Amino acid sequence: MAPNRLSEALAAHRAAGKALLDLTVSNPTECGFEYDRSAILKVLSNPAALSYEPNPRGLEAARRAVAGYYADREEHVSTEDIFLTTSTSEAYSYVFRTLCDPGDELLIPSPSYPLFDFLADIQDVSLVRYPLLYDHGWQIDFHALEQAITPRTRGVIVVHPNNPTGHFAKQAEMAKLNSICSAREMAIIADEVFLDFALEESRPPSFAANRSAPTFTLSGLSKISGLPQMKAAWLIASGPQEWKSEALARIEVIADTYLSVNAPVQLAIPKFLEQRHAFQEHVIARVRRNLAGLDGQLARQKASSRLSVEGGWCAVLRVPATRSDEDLAIKLLTDQGVSVHPGHFYEFPSDAYLVMSLITPERTFAEGTRRLLGVL
Numbered sequence: 001m002a003p004n005r006l007s008e009a010l011a012a013h014r015a016a017g018k019a020l021l022d023l024t025v026s027n028p029t030e031c032g033f034e035y036d037r038s039a040i041l042k043v044l045s046n047p048a049a050l051s052y053e054p055n056p057r058g059l060e061a062a063r064r065a066v067a068g069y070y071a072d073r074e075e076h077v078s079t080e081d082i083f084l085t086t087s088t089s090e091a092y093s094y095v096f097r098t099l100c101d102p103g104d105e106l107l108i109p110s111p112s113y114p115l116f117d118f119l120a121d122i123q124d125v126s127l128v129r130y131p132l133l134y135d136h137g138w139q140i141d142f143h144a145l146e147q148a149i150t151p152r153t154r155g156v157i158v159v160h161p162n163n164p165t166g167h168f169a170k171q172a173e174m175a176k177l178n179s180i181c182s183a184r185e186m187a188i189i190a191d192e193v194f195l196d197f198a199l200e201e202s203r204p205p206s207f208a209a210n211r212s213a214p215t216f217t218l219s220g221l222s223k224i225s226g227l228p229q230m231k232a233a234w235l236i237a238s239g240p241q242e243w244k245s246e247a248l249a250r251i252e253v254i255a256d257t258y259l260s261v262n263a264p265v266q267l268a269i270p271k272f273l274e275q276r277h278a279f280q281e282h283v284i285a286r287v288r289r290n291l292a293g294l295d296g297q298l299a300r301q302k303a304s305s306r307l308s309v310e311g312g313w314c315a316v317l318r319v320p321a322t323r324s325d326e327d328l329a330i331k332l333l334t335d336q337g338v339s340v341h342p343g344h345f346y347e348f349p350s351d352a353y354l355v356m357s358l359i360t361p362e363r364t365f366a367e368g369t370r371r372l373l374g375v376l
Contacts, residue, residue: 021368028226043271049264056256058084065270075209091235096123099154111346138167155187166309178212187214193223194312214239225276287358321352336371
């Protein structure tokens with residue numbers, strides 16, 4: 001419940017009215033991207049929203065739009081396998097309750113996003129780390145993953161691509177996960193909120209149509225369409241038919257208990273998904289320009305380097321381990337007015353890492369990077 005040292009320093013910096021170059025921004029609505037404002041606002045005024053049609057899976061028209069999103073990726077997902085939720089966080093709670101009794105375990109990658117610890121804690125689920133290794137790119141340490149499995153392990157979380165490493169699960173890794181989980185009757189829980197933001201030409205496949213092992217796939221509009229305020233996400237069950245039928249029945253009970261997604265947003269989902277194309281083009285273009293600018297600055301010095309990134313919105317810098325990453329982040333804030341995340345926020349194994357957001361507006365990113373590298 002207590003704030004950490006960096007949070008306290010950031011609050012003091014802002015309270016003093018000092019200028020800030022924020023290289024941690026992750027809210028797309030605050031990053032200067034253009035949205036079709038009239039189309040977004042118009043679709044929220046649909047008169048059909050005046051009628052209440054409770055459906056634990058969500059309105060069929062909205063689920064058809066989600067299925068269409070996967071069809072555009074040439075992956076078949078049935079509308080009957082989709083549940084709408086207000087967020088991927090809520091979808092995680094459905095999955096945790098479906099798979100786990102209190103004290104059961106789920107495996108989670110490290111490094112990874114710190115929100116998972118809070119989601120698991122409030123569901124009385126234990127998280128056990130398995131490492132991602134970096135050697136000319138990221139890869140899953142399958143030996144360590146298998147060593148971490150116990151009789152209470154119920155599933156493996158894979159973030160595809162990972163946040164913040166930007167690592168996509170490769171075909172061979174997906175096959176290995178299927179083999180491990182099917183043999184042990186464990187589930188794959190695939191978080192694909194950044195799936196569309198691949199920086200290479202090839203488009204990684206989704207887990208949504210996975211049939212080889214019990215699988216839950218989570219995604220939503222927050223990242224796909226850059227609309228976190230609309231609170232619309234989904235959960236898809238796939239895998240062996242007998243397992244899937246039971247999982248769907250159990251999730252339906254949970255979803256029917258909450259009926260949480262509001263009608264105006266459900267009715268707007270088809271239009272919001274249409275909006276994703278222009279938004280994603282703008283994001284990927286900015287991410288690439290920021291990466292190119294960062295690489296250009298890194299080439300003029302020798303103290304730091306950038307780790308490989310395949311997708312998503314983050315860059316990871318390897319920096320000299322002359323002090324703790326938190327001390328370095330606080331120094332950058334107090335001396336340079338630059339805000340970055342220390343690697344330990346994401347459970348990097350040492351103090352030699354900083355994490356930066358690649359959707360930061362370009363001028364801010366360039367100047368913040370210049371000041372950051374000038375300190376190292």
